[in-house]
Amino acid sequence: xxxxxxxxxxxxxxxxxCFVMAAWAFxxxxxxxxxxxxxxxxxxxxxxxxxxxxxxxxxxxxxxIYIG
Numbered sequence: 001x002x003x004x005x006x007x008x009x010x011x012x013x014x015x016x017x018c019f020v021m022a023a024w025a026f027x028x029x030x031x032x033x034x035x036x037x038x039x040x041x042x043x044x045x046x047x048x049x050x051x052x053x054x055x056x057x058x059x060x061x062x063x064x065i066y067i068g
Contacts, residue, residue: 011058015052025038
């Protein structure tokens with residue numbers, strides 16, 4: 001496996017983990033009414049979306065480098 005593919009698998013795992021943590025923060029009943037956990041959920045969601053955007057941009061850039 002090349003370093004490029006390992007990188008994309010790692011980034012995919014990172015944004016999936018961000019969305020799992022955001023779901024935990026938003027839907028865990030014992031965290032109801034906690035501002036810190038709510039902000040953690042928002043931050044996790046935003047970071048997950050940023051990582052998805054980064055993955056698409058990096059994929060396009062690396063495809064250009066390796067193809068020509």
